[in-house]
Amino acid sequence: MTVHVRFAPSPTGLLHIGNIRSALFNFLFARRNGGGFMLRLDDTDSVRSTQEFADAIKRDLTWLGLTWSTFGRQSDRLPRYAAALESLKQSGRAYACYETQAELDLKRKTQLGRGLPPVYDRAALKLSDEERRNLESQGRKPHWRFKLNHTDVVWDDMVQGRKSFPASSLSDPVLVREDGVPLYTFCSVVDDVDDGTTHIIRGEDHVTNTAVQIQIWQAVTDAPHPAFAHFPLIVSANGIEMSKRLGTLSIASMRDDMEIEAMAVNALLARLGTSDAIGPCLSLDELAAGFDVGKISHATPKFDLDELKTLNAKILHITPFDAVRDRLAAMGLGDVDENFWTVARANIAVLSDIRQWWRVATGPVTPVVQDPAFLTQAADMLPPGLWNDDTWHAWTETIKAQTGRKGRDLFMPLRLALTAHDHGPEMKYLLPRIGEQRVRSLLAGRAA
Numbered sequence: 258m259t260v261h262v263r264f265a266p267s268p269t270g271l272l273h274i275g276n277i278r279s280a281l282f283n284f285l286f287a288r289r290n291g292g293g294f295m296l297r298l299d300d301t302d303s304v305r306s307t308q309e310f311a312d313a314i315k316r317d318l319t320w321l322g323l324t325w326s327t328f329g330r331q332s333d334r335l336p337r338y339a340a341a342l343e344s345l346k347q348s349g350r351a352y353a354c355y356e357t358q359a360e361l362d363l364k365r366k367t368q369l370g371r372g373l374p375p376v377y378d379r380a381a382l383k384l385s386d387e388e389r390r391n392l393e394s395q396g397r398k399p400h401w402r403f404k405l406n407h408t409d410v411v412w413d414d415m416v417q418g419r420k421s422f423p424a425s426s427l428s429d430p431v432l433v434r435e436d437g438v439p440l441y442t443f444c445s446v447v448d449d450v451d452d453g454t455t456h457i458i459r460g461e462d463h464v465t466n467t468a469v470q471i472q473i474w475q476a477v478t479d480a481p482h483p484a485f486a487h488f489p490l491i492v493s494a495n496g497i498e499m500s501k502r503l504g505t506l507s508i509a510s511m512r513d514d515m516e517i518e519a520m521a522v523n524a525l526l527a528r529l530g531t532s533d534a535i536g537p538c539l540s541l542d543e544l545a546a547g548f549d550v551g552k553i554s555h556a557t558p559k560f561d562l563d564e565l566k567t568l569n570a571k572i573l574h575i576t577p578f579d580a581v582r583d584r585l586a587a588m589g590l591g592d593v594d595e596n597f598w599t600v601a602r603a604n605i606a607v608l609s610d611i612r613q614w615w616r617v618a619t620g621p622v623t624p625v626v627q628d629p630a631f632l633t634q635a636a637d638m639l640p641p642g643l644w645n646d647d648t649w650h651a652w653t654e655t656i657k658a659q660t661g662r663k664g665r666d667l668f669m670p671l672r673l674a675l676t677a678h679d680h681g682p683e684m685k686y687l688l689p690r691i692g693e694q695r696v697r698s699l700l701a702g703r704a705a
Contacts, residue, residue, distance in 0.1 A: 272317045295326065299441055355399055356381070416488050489530060493506070539572065578595040632670065652688075675687070675696060
C-alpha cells in the first residue's frame with residue numbers, strides 16, 4: 258500500500274502554530290514512508306473562505322518546506338458531493354429535515370434542561386409526505402442529515418490505541434445545509450475516498466468526527482477506511498488553546514515579524530509532545546527519519562515562544578554559509594563572506610543580527626571609552642605589519658607585560674572601544690577585519 262495523507266485547512270484565516278503541527282506530522286509521515294502528501298483546501302464556506310487566505314496557506318507551507326505532491330479544493334467538486342448525496346438518499350442513509358436553526362436551538366435547550374444529551378430526535382423521519390409538501394409550500398428548504406447506525410464505532414488509533422464510540426450518543430450529522438452547501442464532515446469523507454487517503458493524522462478534537470465519518474465512509478464505499486491517528490492539541494505556555502485568532506502565533510507573524518527560521522518551527526513541532534528530545538536540526542529529511550506517531554505522548558504539550566526563539570538561535574549557530582548566502586545578499590550584506598559568517602553566527606539570535614557585527618567589522622562604530630589613558634597606552638603597543646588571527650594575542654600579551662593588567666580589566670576596555678559592545682565574536686577574528694587605521698581612531702575615542 259502506498260501511503261497517501263492530506264492536510265486540509267479551511268482558507269478562512271492564517272495558519273498558526275497549532276494547525277501547522279498537523280501539516281508537519283502528515284508531511285513527515287509521508288516522507289518517512291515514501292508516500293504522497295496532499296494539500297486540500299476545504300473551502301465550501303464561500304462566505305468566509307478567501308483567495309487571500311488560500312495564497313497565505315500555500316506561502317506558509319512552501320516557506321516551511323512542506324511541499325505537496327497533489328493539490329485540490331472542495332469548491333471544484335460540488336457536483337461530486339451532489340452525486341454522493343443522491344446515492345445516500347437512494348440507500349436510505351440521507352434524509353431531509355425542515356427545522357429552522359431557532360427550532361433546533363430550542364430543542365437542544367429543552368433536552369439540556371431535562372438533563373438529556375442534546376442529540377437530534379430524528380423528528381424529520383416521522384413526517385408524512387403531505388407534511389413535507391406543506392413545509393415546502395411554506396418556503397422551507399430541507400437540510401440533509403446522515404442516518405447513523407446506533408452501534409459502537411470501533412477503530413485502532415495509531416496514537417490513542419483502541420477506540421470505541423457509541424454512535425447512539427451522537428446526533429445524525431448534517432451533510433448539506435438548506436442553502437445547498439455541503440459540510441466538512443461529508444465532503445472530507447468523499448474526498449478521502451476519491452483521493453485514496455490511507456492515513457488521517459489530526460488533532461484529538463476530531464475523535465467524534467472520526468466516529469461519524471467512519472460510518473459515512475462505509476455508506477459511500479466498500480473500501481476499508483483509512484487508519485487514524487489523533488494526537489493531543491498543543492496549548493500555549495499559559496495553557497490557552499491555539500486559535501486562528503491568536504495572530505501573534507501565526508506562521509506569517511513568526512516569519513515576517515519575529516524572523517524565526519523555518520527549520521526552527523519544524524524542529525520544535527516535530528518533537529514537541531513526543532519522546533524525542535528537542536534540538537537543532539537543519540533538514541526535514543533528518544526529522545522524517547526519526548518521525549514515528551508511536552512516539553507521540555498522550556499528555557498535552559505546551560508551546561513556549563521563548564523555547565522556539567532559543568532553538569532558532571541554536572539552528573543559526575550551526576547553519577552553513579551556503580544556506581544563508583543569498584538571503585544575506587538580499588539584505589544588502591552581499592560582502593559578508595564565509596569566514597566572517599562562521600565567526601559571527603554564534604552571536605546572533607535571528608539572521609538580521611549579523612548586521613550589527615558586520616557594522617563592527619566595517620564601520621562606523623562609536624567607541625565606548627572607559628579609560629582613555631589606558632587606550633592611549635594600548636594604541637602605542639599595536640604591532641606593526643600585516644594583521645592576522647594571531648595579532649590580538651600578541652598585542653594583549655604585550656599590554657599585559659607592560660601594564661600589569663589582565664582578565665576583564667585588560668580585555669573589556671579594548672572590546673568596548675573597538676566594538677561598542679561588551680560581548681560578541683572573538684576579538685582575534687575581528688581585529689584584522691577592523692584594520693589598523695580604524696583601530697587607532699577608535700582607541701583615540703573617534704567614531705570610525
